[in-house]
Amino acid sequence: MTASSLPSRAVRYHEFGGPEVLLIEQLEAAPPGEGEVRVRFAAGGLNPVDWKIRSGRSRIQLPLPVAVGREFSGVVEAVGPGVDDLSVGDAVFGSIPQGAFADLVVAPASVVARVPEGVPLEVAAGLALAGQTAWDALESQHLQQGDVIVVSAAAGGVGGMLCQLAVARGLRVIGTAGPANHGWLRSRGIEPVLYGEGLHERLAAAAPEGITAVFDQAGAETIEAALAFGVPADRINTIAADASAYGVRNVGRGAVHPPTLDALAALVADGTLDVPIAATYPLSEVRAAFEFLEAGRLRGKVVVTAD
Numbered sequence: 001m002t003a004s005s006l007p008s009r010a011v012r013y014h015e016f017g018g019p020e021v022l023l024i025e026q027l028e029a030a031p032p033g034e035g036e037v038r039v040r041f042a043a044g045g046l047n048p049v050d051w052k053i054r055s056g057r058s059r060i061q062l063p064l065p066v067a068v069g070r071e072f073s074g075v076v077e078a079v080g081p082g083v084d085d086l087s088v089g090d091a092v093f094g095s096i097p098q099g100a101f102a103d104l105v106v107a108p109a110s111v112v113a114r115v116p117e118g119v120p121l122e123v124a125a126g127l128a129l130a131g132q133t134a135w136d137a138l139e140s141q142h143l144q145q146g147d148v149i150v151v152s153a154a155a156g157g158v159g160g161m162l163c164q165l166a167v168a169r170g171l172r173v174i175g176t177a178g179p180a181n182h183g184w185l186r187s188r189g190i191e192p193v194l195y196g197e198g199l200h201e202r203l204a205a206a207a208p209e210g211i212t213a214v215f216d217q218a219g220a221e222t223i224e225a226a227l228a229f230g231v232p233a234d235r236i237n238t239i240a241a242d243a244s245a246y247g248v249r250n251v252g253r254g255a256v257h258p259p260t261l262d263a264l265a266a267l268v269a270d271g272t273l274d275v276p277i278a279a280t281y282p283l284s285e286v287r288a289a290f291e292f293l294e295a296g297r298l299r300g301k302v303v304v305t306a307d
């Protein structure tokens with residue numbers, strides 16, 4: 001360990017596979033460099049991409065060993081040269097390409113934002129990837145009053161926020177979910193529809209006047225139902241299937257954009273955006289956290305927290 005690096009446990013794996021390949025390793029965190037901050041980890045949001053890469057079957061291929069975790073929250077404990085808008089003690093959240101599940105996270109200050117008063121760190125931990133994805137996908141369609149949209153996996157990490165952002169704009173939102181999530185969707189102004197066989201008929205019954213845009217977080221079924229329904233391909237966005245195979249759009253999260261993170265956090269703070277925490281696990285139980293996520297039935301975000 002060099003003089004100014006500090007011990008930091010991190011979640012990593014050295015081979016692709018199931019949750020059992022996840023290890024907690026004793027590493028060290030470097031001091032923050034130019035434009036960077038070092039954050040004492042409080043919580044991290046799990047995302048399907050984390051296990052897809054871990055499985056070895058993702059189109060995203062990372063060299064081994066892979067350091068796990070893309071979104072996090074915590075408290076700034078050191079500030080590098082050139083950082084003048086963040087200070088030691090600030091509660092922040094953000095997203096990095098890998099390695100966010102560690103006691104200490106070194107990140108560019110340009111990919112973090114402050115956690116406002118009243119927003120729990122566990123909730124903030126799910127905003128920088130899932131939240132900004134929802135925001136960027138919704139923005140890409142330039143929706144207007146009168147649009148009727150369908151959102152699949154409407155109670156999931158991305159879908160849940162996308163639905164609520166759309167409701168806040170006064171749009172009519174139909175969301176697909178399992179029965180256990182229909183009550184929550186209704187409570188947020190979203191009309192629930194069961195996914196699975198017969199989806200096309202249920203959508204036709206829910207929106208006889210037509211659907212003007214579709215945001216898919218679940219895969220082929222929603223896209224096929226939307227195309228059969230006559231929704232134009234350029235009004236269908238998927239982040240969960242091969243968009244090119246259907247000729248539909250594929251807008252996911254763009255570069256991390258702190259003003260968007262600020263806007264998302266402000267919407268959580270004022271109650272517009274409810275981000276349920278489906279489950280929390282201490283970092284030392286990260287395998288169990290992934291098992292829960294990968295089971296596929298949840299509402300909101302799965303979060304790991306500092307032990």
Ligand SMILES: NC(=O)c1ccc[n+]([C@@H]2O[C@H](COP(=O)([O-])OP(=O)(O)OC[C@H]3O[C@@H](n4cnc5c(N)ncnc54)[C@H](OP(=O)(O)O)[C@@H]3O)[C@@H](O)[C@H]2O)c1
Nearest residue numbers: 048153155156157158177178195218239240252253297298
């Ligand atoms: N390109 C990007 O920028 C980007 C960013 C983030 C995520 N993604 C991708 O987007 C997808 C969604 O991510 P996420 O974080 O929102 O996932 P998530 O939170 O794990 O999604 C869980 C939700 O999926 C729902 N679900 C499961 N099977 C379903 C089915 N057959 N039809 C409809 N809904 C179903 C579940 O509904 P019930 O519990 O109600 O049954 C659950 O609420 C993933 O494929 C992810 O990799 C892409």
